Amino acid sequence: METTMQFLPICRADMEKRGWDRPDFVYVTGDAYVDHPSFGVAIISRVLEHAGFRVAILSQPEYRSCDAFREYGRPRLGFLVTAGNIDSMVAHYTVSGKKRTYDYYSPAGKAGLRPDRATIVYCNRIREAYGDVPIIIGGLEASLRRFAHYDYWSGKIRRSILVDSRADILTYGMGEKILLRLAELLDRGVPIRKIRDVRGCVYMASPEDKIHFEVADTFDYNVLKSDDRAYAEAFGIQYKNQDAISGKAIAERYDDKLLVQNPPMPPLEREELDAVYALPYMRTYHPSYEAVGGVPAIEEVRFSITHNRGCFGACNFCALAFHQGRTVRSRSVESVLREAELITQMPDFKGYIHDVGGPTANFRYPACDKQLRDGVCTGRKCLAPTPCKNLKVDHSEYRDMIQKIEALPKVKRVFIRSGIRFDYLLADTDGSFFEKLVRDNVSGQLKVAPEHCSSAVLRCMGKPDFAVYEQFRKRYFELTKQVGKEQYLVPYLMSSHPGSTLSDALSLALCLKRDHYAPEQVQDFYPTPGTASTVMFKTGINPLTMKPVYVATDYHEKQLQRALLQYNRPQNAPLVREALVRLGREDLIGYGEACLLRPERTPRRDGGQRKSQGMGKRAVGKGGKAPVGTVSEKRSPSHKPQRTAKKKKR
Numbered sequence: 207m208e209t210t211m212q213f214l215p216i217c218r219a220d221m222e223k224r225g226w227d228r229p230d231f232v233y234v235t236g237d238a239y240v241d242h243p244s245f246g247v248a249i250i251s252r253v254l255e256h257a258g259f260r261v262a263i264l265s266q267p268e269y270r271s272c273d274a275f276r277e278y279g280r281p282r283l284g285f286l287v288t289a290g291n292i293d294s295m296v297a298h299y300t301v302s303g304k305k306r307t308y309d310y311y312s313p314a315g316k317a318g319l320r321p322d323r324a325t326i327v328y329c330n331r332i333r334e335a336y337g338d339v340p341i342i343i344g345g346l347e348a349s350l351r352r353f354a355h356y357d358y359w360s361g362k363i364r365r366s367i368l369v370d371s372r373a374d375i376l377t378y379g380m381g382e383k384i385l386l387r388l389a390e391l392l393d394r395g396v397p398i399r400k401i402r403d404v405r406g407c408v409y410m411a412s413p414e415d416k417i418h419f420e421v422a423d424t425f426d427y428n429v430l431k432s433d434d435r436a437y438a439e440a441f442g443i444q445y446k447n448q449d450a451i452s453g454k455a456i457a458e459r460y461d462d463k464l465l466v467q468n469p470p471m472p473p474l475e476r477e478e479l480d481a482v483y484a485l486p487y488m489r490t491y492h493p494s495y496e497a498v499g500g501v502p503a504i505e506e507v508r509f510s511i512t513h514n515r516g517c518f519g520a521c522n523f524c525a526l527a528f529h530q531g532r533t534v535r536s537r538s539v540e541s542v543l544r545e546a547e548l549i550t551q552m553p554d555f556k557g558y559i560h561d562v563g564g565p566t567a568n569f570r571y572p573a574c575d576k577q578l579r580d581g582v583c584t585g586r587k588c589l590a591p592t593p594c595k596n597l598k599v600d601h602s603e604y605r606d607m608i609q610k611i612e613a614l615p616k617v618k619r620v621f622i623r624s625g626i627r628f629d630y631l632l633a634d635t636d637g638s639f640f641e642k643l644v645r646d647n648v649s650g651q652l653k654v655a656p657e658h659c660s661s662a663v664l665r666c667m668g669k670p671d672f673a674v675y676e677q678f679r680k681r682y683f684e685l686t687k688q689v690g691k692e693q694y695l696v697p698y699l700m701s702s703h704p705g706s707t708l709s710d711a712l713s714l715a716l717c718l719k720r721d722h723y724a725p726e727q728v729q730d731f732y733p734t735p736g737t738a739s740t741v742m743f744k745t746g747i748n749p750l751t752m753k754p755v756y757v758a759t760d761y762h763e764k765q766l767q768r769a770l771l772q773y774n775r776p777q778n779a780p781l782v783r784e785a786l787v788r789l790g791r792e793d794l795i796g797y798g799e800a801c802l803l804r805p806e807r808t809p810r811r812d813g814g815q816r817k818s819q820g821m822g823k824r825a826v827g828k829g830g831k832a833p834v835g836t837v838s839e840k841r842s843p844s845h846k847p848q849r850t851a852k853k854k855k856r
Contacts, residue, residue, distance in 0.1 A: 233286045238492070238495060239492045243483055288325065295358075313495040342377060343371055344385070350525050402418055425440045546611045567625060602636070654696070656699070773803060
């Protein structure tokens with residue numbers, strides 16, 4: 207079906223201009239309306255539109271009453287509901303529980319335009335307005351909360367979001383095929399409560415109802431909410447059944463009701479992905495936001511291209527395995543080139559493609575042929591702790607695709623800013639992509655994620671040993687030197703991940719000291735729904751191995767761990783001192799080169815105090831020029847380290 211290049215309706219007046227009496231679907235979202243293929247609402251609505259369905263957008267409606275939800279009247283087929291591109295609680299609160307004051311997915315970054323637990327609130331308002339109208343929920347918030355889940359913000363095991371929202375169906379994972387199938391069935395007149403056999407769906411049933419797929423296991427919410435071991439076991443089984451080939455259905459009892467998750471929907475294959483990205487996106491936010499300065503989230507993706515989906519890296523703290531899945535699919539080179547050409551025609555294009563990436567930039571195909579036949583392995587990961595012997599490593603198509611984009615008229619440079627999986631890069635015996643990356647596609651700094659240096663912590667994270675990162679770093683700077691550039695690494699580090707003790711945090715601090723690296727930012731582990739690491743945080747058990755894991759749940763200990771990773775900051779000195787005393791490492795308090803901290807301030811004879819807290823310039827040496835929070839070749843033990851801060855102007 208051909209469509210004209212225009213935004214979808216965002217109000218009744220827009221709908222009436224199209225000559226509609228009512229839409230087929232009203233799509234309620236907690237984000238501002240951005241019609242760009244990096245936003246789930248844009249993709250799903252354009253896919254439905256292409257199939258002939260009328261979709262109207264209800265963006266960030268006033269949620270304190272149901273009036274706003276009557277904007278279009280009762281839709282012919284039902285409501286689609288999403289909290290937006292990220293979980294509403296993560297959007298609103300930091301890991302320390304502080305309220306965020308900026309929202310990248312709202313006009314002008316204004317906070318507070320969506321409610322906490324947006325999916326639940328929106329559904330309840332729709333029920334107030336229209337009673338038994340069909341409601342289908344999806345997106346990240348719904349997908350990762352589809353089972354009983356640990357909710358960090360309340361400290362409890364909450365019920366499935368399907369139960370609390372009173373929606374009819376929950377869709378999980380990537381929703382194009384799922385929503386198309388549901389829309390077709392509803393359009394035929396099938397009642398939504400009769401739709402029970404669509405993959406990628408979760409629904410409520412009676413215990414005696416027929417389940418259309420083989421069931422892996424059945425759990426009871428009343429047990430899960432009070433038994434940590436049962437909860438960890440349940441998550442492990444759920445995790446192992448998230449493959450479209452090998453996955454089975456899973457059930458969860460809620461008193462006299464049964465929640466049923468059907469097996470996953472197969473991922474879109476290359477031709478299907480190409481078709482999705484060929485749809486007529488406006489590639490920007492709705493013009494109604496222009497007066498307030500637009501929507502900040504567009505800036506990161508305006509000149510970027512997503513070429514793949516899924517990730518077989520499977521880090522335990524990442525929700526991708528539970529949402530997009532561990533099987534990688536990618537778009538054709540021709541499809542990516544067509545999108546690149548569209549970008550070059552945009553009026554504000556300056557010649558720079560900011561990214562050609564995805565969940566992991568340098569994945570193009572499934573990890574091995576076996577995944578296509580039997581599904582992903584349930585007993586081991588593809589890359590960690592070491593690469594599987596069946597892993598297929600090939601960057602040639604990705605390299606050639608980047609080169610073809612670079613050859614387009616108007617394109618000056620192509621950068622790769624998504625995360626690079628450095629262990630996969632090292633496993634490639636053909637080093638041509640690595641060389642090209644360093645020579646052509648790094649915008650001064652390359653982001654990588656070693657996360658920690660402790661082997662025990664990295665095992666809990668599902669990451670490779672730190673020696674692999676050190677090998678990568680060495681090769682990166684060798685190549686940087688060969689091409690005659692001054693480039694840096696931006697390593698992501700995480701404090702207080704399950705498995706990390708105070709001693710492990712000290713080991714990382716000493717590693718940073720050795721490498722003369724002063725991180726600008728450190729991410730405290732954030733227990734979000736749908737990850738194995740969050741289950742570890744709640745239970746002290748690794749759900750993938752059922753072995754015990756140490757967890758720093760005390761807020762003060764988490765502060766100590768984070769302070770150690772930024773030991774050079776004067777404001778952290780009291781916490782660093784306390785941590786060193788706790789560990790019996792007072793030898794690291796002093797003036798020696800190995801010390802992390804100077805002694806406490808001592809009174810002067812004139813009544814003042816000697817400045818001796820923190821490490822100041824002594825900790826970082828002289829003459830360093832690397833940007834704050836980066837690693838440079840010079841910051842090895844035999845080269846000059848960086849400065850950590852600029853002097854304030856007097």
